[in-house]
Amino acid sequence: MEKYRWSEEIFEKLRSDIMAALDLSREQNDEEIYRFIETEVEEYSQNNLLTLKEREQLEHLLFNSLRKYDAIQELLEDADVTEIMINGASHIFYEKKGKLFQAQTHFSSEQKLSDVIQQMAGNSNRMVNEASPIVDTRLPDGSRVNVVLSPISIDGSAVSIRKFPSKPLEMEDLIRMGTVSEKAAELLKILVCAGFNLFISGGTGSGKTTVLNALSQYIPKEERIITIEDSAELQLIGKPNLVRLETRNANTEGVLPITIRDLIRTALRMRPNRLIVGECRGAEALDVLQAMNTGHDGSLSTGHANSCRDMLSRLETMVLMGMELPLTAIRSQIASGIDVLVHLGRMRDGSRKILAITELAEYKDGEIRLNDIYRFEESGKSRHCVEGSLRHVGTLEHTEKLKRAGVTAEEI
Numbered sequence: 570m571e572k573y574r575w576s577e578e579i580f581e582k583l584r585s586d587i588m589a590a591l592d593l594s595r596e597q598n599d600e601e602i603y604r605f606i607e608t609e610v611e612e613y614s615q616n617n618l619l620t621l622k623e624r625e626q627l628e629h630l631l632f633n634s635l636r637k638y639d640a641i642q643e644l645l646e647d648a649d650v651t652e653i654m655i656n657g658a659s660h661i662f663y664e665k666k667g668k669l670f671q672a673q674t675h676f677s678s679e680q681k682l683s684d685v686i687q688q689m690a691g692n693s694n695r696m697v698n699e700a701s702p703i704v705d706t707r708l709p710d711g712s713r714v715n716v717v718l719s720p721i722s723i724d725g726s727a728v729s730i731r732k733f734p735s736k737p738l739e740m741e742d743l744i745r746m747g748t749v750s751e752k753a754a755e756l757l758k759i760l761v762c763a764g765f766n767l768f769i770s771g772g773t774g775s776g777k778t779t780v781l782n783a784l785s786q787y788i789p790k791e792e793r794i795i796t797i798e799d800s801a802e803l804q805l806i807g808k809p810n811l812v813r814l815e816t817r818n819a820n821t822e823g824v825l826p827i828t829i830r831d832l833i834r835t836a837l838r839m840r841p842n843r844l845i846v847g848e849c850r851g852a853e854a855l856d857v858l859q860a861m862n863t864g865h866d867g868s869l870s871t872g873h874a875n876s877c878r879d880m881l882s883r884l885e886t887m888v889l890m891g892m893e894l895p896l897t898a899i900r901s902q903i904a905s906g907i908d909v910l911v912h913l914g915r916m917r918d919g920s921r922k923i924l925a926i927t928e929l930a931e932y933k934d935g936e937i938r939l940n941d942i943y944r945f946e947e948s949g950k951s952r953h954c955v956e957g958s959l960r961h962v963g964t965l966e967h968t969e970k971l972k973r974a975g976v977t978a979e980e981i
Contacts, residue, residue: 575617575627581677583609583627584634599632606631638685640674641730645712651732652774657725658682667919679725686726689714693800695818704818705800710735713800733778737804740783748776748913749923750959753943756926760909761787763974764866770873770880771913776921777871778802778847780913784869788843792867795836797829798847812839829853830891833860846870852891854884861906866970877910877927881937897935904932908967910939916955923959930966940966 587605606628614624633642644650644663652664658676662669676682690697690706697704702718713731738746740754749757760767761784769784771777785805788794793810796803801815814836819826829846833856836844844865846857849872861868872887874880881903888899912925922945930940942963949956971977 575613577677579613580627580630580634583613584631587631587635602635603628603632606635634681638688639681640672640676641685643674644672645708645710645730645732648734653728653730653732655682655726655728655730657719657722657727659725679719682726682728683718686716686718686728689728690716693815701818707800707802711802711804713802731774733802733804737782737786737806738779739786743780743783746920748780748921750943752961753923753926753959756942757784757911758787759971759976761785761867761869762789763970763976765908765970766861766866766868766906767909767911768880768907769869769871769911769913770877771871772873772875772915774921775913775915777913779921780911780923781845781847781869781871785845788867792842793840794843794845795839795841796845796847797832797836799829802847803845812836812841830856833857836860837863837865841865842867844868848872849884849887851887854887855891855902858884858888858902858906862902874912877912877925877939880910880912900935900937901932904929904937908970909942914945918953918955920955922955926959928963928965928967 587609590605591602610624610628610631613619619627633639638645640661641653641655644653647665650663650665654662656662658679658681661672661675663672676685686697689708690704692709693706695704695706697716697718699718702721704716706714706716708714708730711733715729717727719726740749740758743749744751744754767784769777769781782803782805785803788808790807790809794805794808795812795814796805797814799816801813805811814832816829816832817824817827830853833844833846833853837860844860845868846853849857849870857868857870872880872883874883884903885896885899888894888902907929910925910927910929911923912927913921914924915921923943924945925941926943928940928942929937931938940963942961942965943959944962945957945959947955947957965971
C-alpha cells in the first residue's frame with residue numbers, strides 16, 4: 570500500500586483491531602461493520618491528521634478487506650474492467666478497454682489471497698483445496714472465475730476473473746461497437762429464428778459468450794430452452810420457459826461429479842426446443858452433435874479455435890476423446906448437425922469482431938466444404954487501429970429451414 574499515507578503494518582493493525590471488536594458470535598450486517606471501521610479510522614485520524622478524502626479511502630479499503638474481495642474489489646466495481654488476473658498475492662493485472670495494466674494494489678499475504686479464493690468458491694458451492702487445487706466458479710454478479718492453487722501454480726495461487734456486464738449486451742450494442750455489421754446481424758437473427766444450428770468459434774477472450782448471449786435473445790419466448798454450462802454465465806432475459814443447468818465437481822466427501830455429458834443426456838429427456846451448451850471442450854461434443862442431429866433444431870454452442878476450418882478439426886478431436894469412431898462418420902455428424910459457424914477474433918487494437926459467418930455446405934468424398942457468407946476484410950494498414958468491414962461474399966445454399974420458417978432467400 571505504498572501509494573497511501575499509512576503503511577501496510579498500520580492497515581493490518583487497524584484491520585486486526587476491528588476484527589477483535591466485532592461480535593463473531595452473531596451475523597453482522599454491512600452497516601454495523603462500517604460503523605466499527607469508522608470508529609477505528611476516526612481514532613487513527615486524530616493522531617495522524619488524515620484528510621476527509623483519505624479517511625473515506627481508508628474506510629473503503631478496510632471494508633473491502635473485511636467484507637468483500639480485498640485488493641480487487643475496486644477493479645470488480647469498475648464497469649470498464651473486463652478481466653482481472655492475479656498471479657500470487659503481489660501481482661494483480663487487469664484489462665480495461667482492451668489494454669492490459671498492472672494494479673497498484675496487492676494482497677497483504679498469500680493467506681489473505683487464499684481467504685478471498687475460498688470466499689469466491691463458496692459463492693457457487695465449489696470446493697477448492699489441496700485435494701482439488703483447480704476449480705471453475707462464478708461470482709454473484711455472474712463473473713467467471715478460474716482458480717489454480719499453489720503449489721500447482723508455482724509462484725502463488727493464480728486467479729483469472731472474466732467479468733460480464735450487469736446488463737447483457739444485445740446485438741444492437743455489438744453493431745454499435747463494430748463487432749458485427751447491421752446486415753450480418755440481420756442474417757444471424759433470421760438464422761436463429763428459423764432454427765439453424767449455430768456453432769460459435771474463436772480464441773480466448775474473443776467474445777464467444779457475449780455473442781452467444783446476444784443470439785439467444787432472438788429465440789422465440791414461447792420455446793423451451795435448456796442451457797448447460799460449466800459455470801453459469803449466460804443471461805437470457807424474457808425467456809419464461811428456461812431451465813439452467815450447471816456442472817458439479819467431485820469432492821473428498823464422496824460427492825460424485827456431474828459433467829456436461831451427464832447434463833446433455835438429462836436435458837434431452839426434458840423436452841427442450843433449444844439446447845444451448847456454453848462451451849464444448851471435450852467428449853461432450855459428440856452429445857451436442859447427436860442432439861443437433863435428432864430434432865433439436867436451433868441449438869447453439871461455442872468452442873475454442875483459430876478459424877472455421879480449425880473448429881471442424883477441433884470438433885473431430887473432441888469427439889474422439891469420448892468414442893473411437895471412423896473419421897468419415899464424425900465428419901458426417903458434424904456436417905449434418907451444424908448449419909453455420911460464426912467465427913470471432915480479438916484484434917491487435919483490443920477490439921472483438923466477427924471474422925466469418927460460414928455455412929457447412931456439403932459433405933463429399935470425406936471432406937466438408939465450407940461456404941463463406943460473410944468475411945471480415947481489413948482495409949487500413951495502421952498497426953494500432955484495425956479498419957475494415959464484414960463483407961457479404963456468398964449466399965446460403967441450404968434454405969430448407971428458411972422455407973419452413975416462412976422466410977425467402979431474398980430476405981437474407
